[in-house]
Amino acid sequence: MLLAILLSALAMTAIVAVRYLVTSGAFAWATGRVRPGHYAGLDAQIRREIGWSLAAAAIYGIPAGVVAWGWQERGWTRIYSDWSDWPLWYLPASVLAYLFAHDTWFYWTHRWMHRPRPFQAMHAVHHASRPPTAWAAMSFHPWEALTGAVVIPALVFLVPIHVAMLGLVLAIMTVMGVTNHMGWEMFPRWIVHSRLGAWLITASHHQRHHDLYQCNYGLYFRVWDKLCGTDRGLAQP
Numbered sequence: 001m002l003l004a005i006l007l008s009a010l011a012m013t014a015i016v017a018v019r020y021l022v023t024s025g026a027f028a029w030a031t032g033r034v035r036p037g038h039y040a041g042l043d044a045q046i047r048r049e050i051g052w053s054l055a056a057a058a059i060y061g062i063p064a065g066v067v068a069w070g071w072q073e074r075g076w077t078r079i080y081s082d083w084s085d086w087p088l089w090y091l092p093a094s095v096l097a098y099l100f101a102h103d104t105w106f107y108w109t110h111r112w113m114h115r116p117r118p119f120q121a122m123h124a125v126h127h128a129s130r131p132p133t134a135w136a137a138m139s140f141h142p143w144e145a146l147t148g149a150v151v152i153p154a155l156v157f158l159v160p161i162h163v164a165m166l167g168l169v170l171a172i173m174t175v176m177g178v179t180n181h182m183g184w185e186m187f188p189r190w191i192v193h194s195r196l197g198a199w200l201i202t203a204s205h206h207q208r209h210h211d212l213y214q215c216n217y218g219l220y221f222r223v224w225d226k227l228c229g230t231d232r233g234l235a236q237p
């Protein structure tokens with residue numbers, strides 16, 4: 001049994017690491033096409049970003065692997081795979097609930113990590129990327145990675161979700177994590193500057209966090225930043 005749990009944790013670590021390398025690699029390549037020279041002179045920083053990210057992959061992979069094993073072998077979690085277990089309207093609702101819960105956790109832990117002591121101990125690694133690149137998506141100190149790694153494994157015990165919707169949540173998490181750091185806005189102006197866009201976080205919003213530090217703390221939505229007066233708008237394109 002212990003061996004099976006260990007293998008599941010190793011497999012999940014490998015999946016997270018490959019997912020990171022493929023996604024960040026793809027958007028780094030796209031950056032080279034869209035903004036040639038944008039990462040010029042950042043080779044040493046990118047090597048550090050990849051190193052921290054691969055260490056974070058293990059920290060994300062281990063709890064995910066243990067929970068995946070428990071789901072398969074012990075019936076843990078509220079993940080379901082029969083489409084008829086919950087009504088259809090619940091599919092998008094569950095995705096939004098996961099994103100909002102993750103965003104809330106991220107906003108408050110992130111804001112806390114900007115206090116001087118936690119910043120030095122946990123969060124300075126992420127901000128050492130100046131400017132961040134597509135490879136910085138998972139560039140976190142192990143302590144910070146731990147605060148992020150527990151969110152989804154905890155939520156699957158609390159909030160029912162179809163396994164395909166969980167895959168969608170993880171895909172959104174991965175793509176937004178990469179694109180918010182790559183240094184240019186991929187979404188068209190009519191989305192970013194729309195009424196809906198005013199509540200969504202894309203690269204223009206998170207870039208500002210990396211420029212100014214004490215603002216724009218959110219992950220997916222601007223709700224907490226706006227409620228708490230920490231929203232400083234979008235970076236200029």
Ligand SMILES: [Zn+2]
Pocket residue numbers: 126132181206210
């Ligand atoms: Zn960041």
Ligand SMILES: [Zn+2]
Pocket residue numbers: 110114123127209
């Ligand atoms: Zn920060």
